[in-house]
Amino acid sequence: MFIIDKQTLADLNVTNSQCRDLFDLFDCTITLGGRDMLYSYFLEPLSAKSEILDRQWIIRFMQDVDITDILDKYMMQDLEQYLSLPLEPYSPTKTSYYLELVTANFLSADFKKRDLLIRRSIHEIAKIIDYLNVFLGAVNSQYPTRSVIVDYCNKIDRVLEDIDLGEFEKLLENKLSLELMIKYDYLFRNIKRNAIREVFTVLYQLDALYGVAQCTKGKHLVFPGIEDHDPGSDMIRIRGGYNLFLENPVKNDIEIESSGNLWYLTGANMTGKSTLLKTIGTCVYLAHLGFPVPADAMETVLFDGISATINLGDNISAGASHFFNEVLRVKHLAELLAEGKKMFVLMDELFKGTNHNDASEATLELISCLRGFDNSIFLLSSHITEISSFLKGKSAVMKHLGVKLDKHKGLIFTYELSDGVAEDKLGMWLLQRECVFEILRKAKSRQ
Incomplete structure (x- = not known):
């Protein structure tokens, strides 16, 4: 781990709440998760040449692309809230929970609000996975030796494995029957919750690096x-x-x-x-x-x-x-x-x-x-x-x-x-x- 302390960070004006600092100069992130990811980069400099060169490369690459279509601050806040929703402890299976919920509270405002959140979240998670799958797949085919892209692609694949492509298309089209909603809500929030969180991490990393690329684009800076x-x-x-x-x-x-x-x-x-x-x-x-x-x-x-x-x-x-x-x-x-x-x-x-x-x-x-x-x-x-x-x-x-x-x-x-x-x-x-x-x-x- 690279050695750096608070005094050094302060002396180099890396993070300073009193005036503009290095973090501010490089922060063009869109999501809160992307901003947190960028902040973590500033606290944890790299020691390995391969990691440094990978990051240099992806920042250069991000200067010539546009990924803002998938970067939505408020959407990601909602999705983080959605992933944090717990299943009721008395429900042994995905079906029993929703059957009890529907029969007991079908007409309640809380049920309708949660139902809307769940349907929208399933659709938006599918959109993120599909976007990253296409985008990163294209990058990987063009630069197959870039380990950072290979790692990103592997995380997307872990979510997509065992998912029916026909059903996934319906998720993308936002055509969710009650049965599909129950199935993919249970799948996303339980079976594949950790894998989806890793996909969110990929998105935040891309947001952080894309932000750096946009902040430095056209400025008189050079990669060492x-x-x-x-x-x-x-x-x-x-x-x-x-x-x-x-x-x-x-x-x-x-x-x-x-x-x-x-x-x-x-x-x-x-x-x-x-x-x-x-x-x-x-x-x-x-x-x-x-x-x-x-x-x-x-x-x-x-x-x-x-x-x-x-x-x-x-x-x-x-x-x-x-x-x-x-x-x-x-x-x-x-x-x-x-x-x-x-x-x-x-x-x-x-x-x-x-x-x-x-x-x-x-x-x-x-x-x-x-x-x-x-x-x-x-x-x-x-x-x-x-x-x-x-x-x-x-x-x-x-x-x-x-x-x-x-x-x-x-x-x-x-x-x-x-x-x-x-x-x-x-x-x-x-x-x-x-x-x-x-x-x-x-x-x-x-x-």
Whole structure:
């Protein structure tokens, strides 16, 4: 199972009730079951290359078809209600139950309401099975090696086996005698209830993937190439990666090699360090969902999990400070690495909950300890530039996001990734430009 936790999901803005999130960007589902299915995809990234490629393929395929005829939000709600109707416990057979029901309550409003629900539901279930049987059968004949389609077809076949085709045609035509209604109600809600629920699951999966296909259709997204083994020196290559939540994002090229799998990213506040980390993390995360990513091109190896520590807060209820929460996050990561897990790690301004000297020492020691875990990737951002000279001997790749200082235009943030260490001292520059010290000196001289 792919390793991802609530903190990482929050840091990558996967699901956020306060603002628009990744789920919202990809949610064009029609049914409630389809929406729930899509949500489950976001909570359970894939680890197997075959599963990822299957999902990539079916999303591509869904971009060129239309299955909205069979996707009806309210119909599926009614059918879920119908499948949940129980048979009375005193009825030993399908016939005895309905005979008792008809003789006792034939003229009642409740009977007529239930009779209408049952007849309509049998007809609609037959329509779904027939539609999926034809649609998936055609896809399977064209792409017989696609295991996901074969699995879908097998689930449809399990419902159709032992069903009389002549009677099934009457179900499709909505011509149900009392005898047919009794027979197929008992069959659908009892004998084949689990099989029909599996068909509903297929429908919800198709709705979820069709929704993703429609949301991404025509947008500048690309399906990444996937490697499930060490391809050599390159672990991740992203060309023109950008942030999905920015209106006019700056694109960056990212290349992470196994010999340089630990980045030390520096830059002043507002230069875009956190945004860049989230951009790279989002690309890796979406790649493991089998979804397209915001980039011109991407190739990546697979990981066992993603761990992000970007917007970590205090845990007041547990009596844990920000710094102690950071310590616990690092400890959990250490345990995963000790188990041999291949992790993709994002750490933004780590150890900012302690004093500068302590944070510097802790950062140096952490980077020293992370050396040797060559199958994982570690992207660390920090304001602490003084330790850069020590890190060069620890196989750390120095990257920065620069800023241009203009006396008239002020700060110009490029948001462009560059090699080396950020040397900008924006604090003093801003204080001097705003004449803060001059104002204080003049005020002091007047006293």
